[in-house]
Amino acid sequence: MAANQPEPGSEWPDFVPPDFEQSIPQAPKEPTAGGAVPPFSGPVLPPQSNTYRPDTGPSGRPGRQSDDRWFSRPAGNGGAAFGPRAAGRTPVTNALIGICVVVWMLQNLSYTFNDLVMLIPSVANTEPWRFLTSAFAHAPRSLTHIGFNMLTLWLMGRYLEPILRGRLFLAVYLISALGGGTLFVLLAFPPGSGPGGTGSNWNSAVVGASGAIFGLFGAYLVLAWTMKRSVTPMLVLLGLNLVMIVLFPGIAWSAHVGGFLTGAAASAVVFWNRRRSAAAGGSQPWWRLAMVVGILVAALVIKYLTI
Structure with a gap:
């Protein structure tokens, strides 16, 4: 996510090292009747719990069920609340990328549309849709901005x-x-207020999916820590992004940090709920996620009431 700059397209995109894809761990292999092991794109389960037992799914065919609590099937509905599934099936990711591309094209076609989707603190309290539309918008005429963000989102x-x-x-x-x-x-303040009384970013526009993508980074760390996987690749990636923020001050670092912390918190809620509800059929933590949203909304209300 990059703040607006005098020259369109001059923003430095979120850094993605070339070998990032190789940092994704290999997945557990699923035994089949013929002994062949099909490819799978999920994570490696902890060694002490990476065992499988035969199970019969809703269709009556032999299936697989892990005794790992994060990936065991809940009883009743025949489908997991969350867990690994067939490689390549990422419809939500594909849809998000498609929406970002369409929004970016519309930004290039219409300056009025571009002005409506950017997040600007001075008007966001009366036009709250900007908090989400800005995450689907990118710097017009900047292929690097949207290109690097979409590559990272895809990975x-x-x-x-x-x-x-x-x-x-x-x-x-x-x-x-x-x-x-x-x-x-x-962290934005009107002119004449804030630290030093000089104001900060109150009328600045910010666009980009990188705040949400940093939230996925946070989710990755929570998942890796929960499953006792190495977090070193993601820490390296975050460190490189920190260097980019220092070298290129036009980057909206607060949006990155906010997305990362919120994504980590939301993912922690998801996995904590899975641990607590495994015995009860794996109920999904929607009300707890709603509480996270409520905290964010409350913080914004207090902000605008006190400026």
């Missing part, structure tokens, strides 16, 4: 969507986008 979506499943993945993404915009607004 993260390939890993996380099959685990969280579509609805929870979308919820974490949108909540992260809201969190990124929220921190950007909380």
Whole structure:
């Protein structure tokens, strides 16, 4: 997510190292009747719980069920609340990328449309849709901005969507986008107020999916920590982004940090709920996610009431 600059397209995109895709861990292999092991794009389960037992699914055919609590099937509805599924099935990620591309094209065609989707703190209280529309918008005429963001979204979506499943993945993404915009607004001040009385970013516009993408980074760390996987690749990636923020001050770092913290919090809620509800059939944590959204909204209301 990059703040507006004098020269369109001059923003430095979120950094994605060339070998990032190789940092995605290999997945557990699913035994088949013929002994062949099909490819799978999910994460490696902890060694002490990476065992499988035969199970019969709703169709009556032999299936697989892990005794790992994060990926065991809930009883009753025949489908997991979240868990690994067939490789390549990432409809939500594909839809998000498609929406971003369409919005970016409309931004290039209409300056009026571009002005309506950007997040500007001075008007966001009366036009709250900007908190989400700005996460689907990018700098007009900047292929690097949207290109790097969509590449990163595609890579993260390939890993996380099959685990969280579509609805929870979308919820974490949108909540992260809201969190990124929220921190950007909380740290913006009208002229004559704020630290030093000089104001900050109150009339600046911010666009980009990187706040939401940083939320996926936070979700990755929560997942890796929960499953005792290495978090080093993501820490390296975050460190490189920190360097970019220092070298290129035009980047809206507060939106990145806000998205990251909110995405990590939302994912922690999801996995904590899964741990608590595994014995009760794996209920999904919608009301807890609603509480995260409520905290963000409350912070914004207090901000605008006190300026």
